[in-house]
Amino acid sequence: MTTTILYVCVTCRGTPPVDTPANLRPGARLLAEVEKRLAADGDKSIDVVPANCLSNCPRGCSAAVSGSGKWTYVIGDLDPDRHAGDIIDFARQHRAHEQGVPEWRDRPEHVRKHTIARVPPVKPATQSQEQS
Secondary structure, three states: OOOEEEEEEOOOOOOOOOOOOHHHOHHHHHHHHHHHHHHHHOOOOEEEEEEOOOOOHHHOOOEEEEEOOOOEEEEOOOOOOOOHHHHHHHHHHHHHOOOOOOOHHHOOHHHHHOEEEEEOOOOOOOHHHHHO
């Protein structure tokens, strides 16, 4: 099974943006809550990576779930006090699905309603592309 990566935008300030110290921003709080929950579960199957910006400011807090050879999802409008469990659950569903496309109806409600983008997997370069 490929590694699942959960990127959490730590620069997200929420909507509307509030000027707060970096470690108190909603994105940083979301990251801390995700890490705390995964540690409490002993779950090491999801790599949590802080991202400096996911360019989704109008709909921040934001996170992205990705895996090698799988679809990537960007999820927005996340509340660090309410949605950490939703993105963890979705990351687990993503990991379990061969192509990273869990059934829509099985996804957490917030993920279903606030998916910003779904990006196809990157295809490896062919030998002719590598030589150009």
